Amino acid sequence: MSTLKITDLHVSxxxxxxPVEILKGVNLTLEEGQTHAIMGPNGSGKSTLAYTIAGHPRYDVTSGSITLDGEDVLAMATDERARAGLFLAMQYPVEIPGVTVTNFLRTAKQAIDGKAPALRQWIGDLKRAMDSLKMDPGFAERSVNEGFSGGEKKRHEIMQLQVLGPKFAVLDETDSGLDVDALKIVAQGVNDAKDKTGLGVLLITHYTRILRYISPDFVHVIVDGKIVEEGGAELADRLEEEGYDRYLSQEVN
Ligand code: ADP
Ligand code: MG
Ligand code: MG
Known part of the structure; x- marks a missing residue:
């Protein structure tokens, strides 16, 4: 059983x-197979948490820890984090002109596994991922993120998730810019990975919409860099009705 554990995380x-402190003592334990939603108003530190888990150099961890099965994630370079089994879908994925989706994914897979995937198996895995995401086969030969629509970027992220097979995925605003049909396809891709490999998911979102399709086991509300409330899926339902106003007015008092 794999565990991703965040303890009293402070980030500036x-x-x-x-320096400005953005995360002010975040605690979170994510077990294999679980889905945790991180919800909160804009500017509360959700993306900061995602980037910190990924090892973005802009974010300074001033205290606290992140461990994966007891290993110190914060001591790992970003590529080591990926090899250890962490997957981060960036909110604004970068373009990589001249590198096709196929080659990008194959190189990433090779980097994570330490050896090139067997060709026949690889082609099959790629095709299954693309079929399940209802993607045109020609997509595999396009340059990564170049001219991708919002929906294509998201599908590409989930395709990475499916072929790379991480232990834990951090998905930041994966629903933004998706119409309902694309959202359903993307959610199905995440749910497949949960079923097949016991993927643990940290689903970061301002809106409750995606939680209709990927049901969370736990919901954590983050406001001003701290988790202020935790519950099950019912908490997301309440947020859908009430919004974040009561947390924000508490903050003013
Ligand atoms: P969320 O994803 O919840 O909307 P963020 O983590 O993006 O929140 O931002 C939290 C706070 O940190 C905000 O006040 C934001 O302005 C600030 N912040 C985050 N990243 C940067 C950055 N790279 N430069 C300046 N301010 C930042
Ligand atoms: Mg503290
Ligand atoms: Mg954000």
Whole structure:
């Protein structure tokens, strides 16, 4: 049983006025196979948490820890984190002109496994992932993220998730810019990975919409860099009705 554990995580960013603390002591334990939703108003630190787990250099961890099965994630370079089994779908994926989706994924797979995937198996895996995401076969030969629509970017992320087979995935605003049909396909891809490999999911979202298709086991509400409330799926239902106002007015008092 794999465990991703975040303990009293404090994270700052450098600004012109000096360092500003964004995460102010976040605690979270994610077990294999579980889906945890991180919800909160804009600017509460959700993406900061995602980038910190990924090892983005802009985010300084000033105290606290992140461990994966007891191993110190914060001591790992970003590529080591991927090899250890962490997957981060970036909110704004970068373009990689001249590198096709096929080659990108194969190189990533090779980097993670330490050896090239067997060709026949690989082609089959890729085709199954693309079929399940209802993607045109020609997509595999396009340059990564170049001219991708919002929906294509998201499908590409989920395709990576399916072929790379991580232990834990951090999905930041995966629903943004998707119409309902694309959202359903993407959610199905995540749910397949949960069923097939026991993927643990940290699903970061401002809106409750995606949670209709990927049901969370736990919901955590983050406001001003701290988790202020935790519950099950019913908490997301309540947020859908009530929004974040009561947390924000508490903060003012
Ligand atoms: P969320 O994803 O919940 O909307 P973020 O983690 O993106 O929140 O941002 C949290 C806070 O940190 C915000 O006040 C935001 O302005 C600030 N912040 C985050 N990243 C940066 C950055 N790279 N430069 C300046 N401010 C940032
Ligand atoms: Mg603290
Ligand atoms: Mg964000």
């Amino acid at each position: 960013i450098q600004t012109e006025a000096g």
